[in-house]
Amino acid sequence: MNGAELLVPILVPLGAFAMIFGIVYLRTRENMAMLERGKDPRSPRPYRNLKNGLLFMGAGVGLLFAYLIDVFTIPERIEPAPLYFALIGIGGGIGLLLSYQIEKKEVFEKDRDVM
Numbered sequence: 001m002n003g004a005e006l007l008v009p010i011l012v013p014l015g016a017f018a019m020i021f022g023i024v025y026l027r028t029r030e031n032m033a034m035l036e037r038g039k040d041p042r043s044p045r046p047y048r049n050l051k052n053g054l055l056f057m058g059a060g061v062g063l064l065f066a067y068l069i070d071v072f073t074i075p076e077r078i079e080p081a082p083l084y085f086a087l088i089g090i091g092g093g094i095g096l097l098l099s100y101q102i103e104k105k106e107v108f109e110k111d112r113d114v115m
Helices: 003-036 048-072 081-114
Strands: none
């Protein structure tokens, strides 16, 4: 065995442990900071489902457009895989932008009603 082959079984579990420890540590610090500000860290996030729904819907529409373009316009000699990845990313990004616009509008209307 070389030196590198010997290090892999040692470093992989150590890296996994360090990653899990870091995630738990940072989540605990975030919760403590929220408690110091007087917020409940377990409070529901009202727009999470909207954001996920629009993200997946946009990715699905992008995948549909990529399929339609692949079937009806691209000749056989061109590989369409990059088109699929690009349109999934573009569709998901458009879905996230729509989610942001909806959230921003509702927060703005809430602030205006309070004043």
